[in-house]
Amino acid sequence: EAQVTQNPRYLITVTGKKLTVTCSQNMNHEYMSWYRQDPGLGLRQIYYSMNVEVTDKGDVPEGYKVSRKEKRNFPLILESPSPNQTSLYFCASRSTGSYGYTFGSGTRLTVV
Amino acid sequence: DAKTTQPNSMESNEEEPVHLPCNHSTISGTDYIHWYRQLPSQGPEYVIHGLTSNVNNRMASLAIAEDRKSSTLILHRATLRDAAVYYCILSSRGGTASKLTFGTGTRLQVTL
Numbered sequence: 001e002a003q004v005t006q007n008p009r010y011l012i013t014v015t016g017k018k019l020t021v022t023c024s025q026n027m028n029h030e031y032m033s034w035y036r037q038d039p040g041l042g043l044r045q046i047y048y049s050m051n052v053e054v055t056d057k058g059d060v061p062e063g064y065k066v067s068r069k070e071k072r073n074f075p076l077i078l079e080s081p082s083p084n085q086t087s088l089y090f091c092a093s094r095s096t097g098s099y100g101y102t103f104g105s106g107t108r109l110t111v112v
Numbered sequence: 113d114a115k116t117t118q119p120n121s122m123e124s125n126e127e128e129p130v131h132l133p134c135n136h137s138t139i140s141g142t143d144y145i146h147w148y149r150q151l152p153s154q155g156p157e158y159v160i161h162g163l164t165s166n167v168n169n170r171m172a173s174l175a176i177a178e179d180r181k182s183s184t185l186i187l188h189r190a191t192l193r194d195a196a197v198y199y200c201i202l203s204s205r206g207g208t209a210s211k212l213t214f215g216t217g218t219r220l221q222v223t224l
Contacts, residue, residue, distance in 0.1 A: 043214040103155030
């Protein structure tokens with residue numbers, strides 16, 4: 001089944017403890033992206049990648065890192081998480097020339 | 113990106129058609145109109161997109177005003193599974209832009 005898989009689905013962590021949220025797609029898509037969703041603010045883009053080793057900042061990149069070493073994977077790294085990064089995170093992908101993104105099921109992160 | 117305006121919420125009876133409006137008076141000539149929906153506890157899901165002409169697919173129809181300042185997503189027969197938040201999004205760069213700018217969408221309630 002074509003899908004975007006995020007892990008973990010739920011995560012509670014403490015301030016300052018580095019964490020990685022993984023994202024993997026099995027559709028050979030070139031574009032991948034990370035969004036965060038907060039009440040009243042909608043979904044906002046954190047980072048995106050147009051292909052392997054090509055990444056760029058979205059609207060809210062502060063406090064996040066990404067890497068794209070393989071086409072299928074696009075992990076989101078929080079080096080020193082803070083409570084304001086408590087949010088619902090979504091990974092998305094699409095192929096070049098396609099108009100529709102496929103989203104993962106989300107990762108709910110709580111930083112205490 | 114140009115802005116869209118949608119009602120906060122709408123209600124529909126099951127098995128009846130639903131017309132979800134979207135205003136985008138500042139749309140530019142190359143902006144595509146995309147619709148996504150987000151079911152409870154899931155990531156956004158692509159529904160349909162268009163540029164100037166009306167579009168149909170298995171999920172819905174998209175009616176675009178002649179001046180392109182507004183559009184309407186049409187669900188021909190709403191079911192309980194269509195209860196979701198529906199987002200109308202404008203995408204620049206020919207519709208394959210690297211970012212989707214989500215607003216707060218329309219929450220559709222479907223009742224028996």
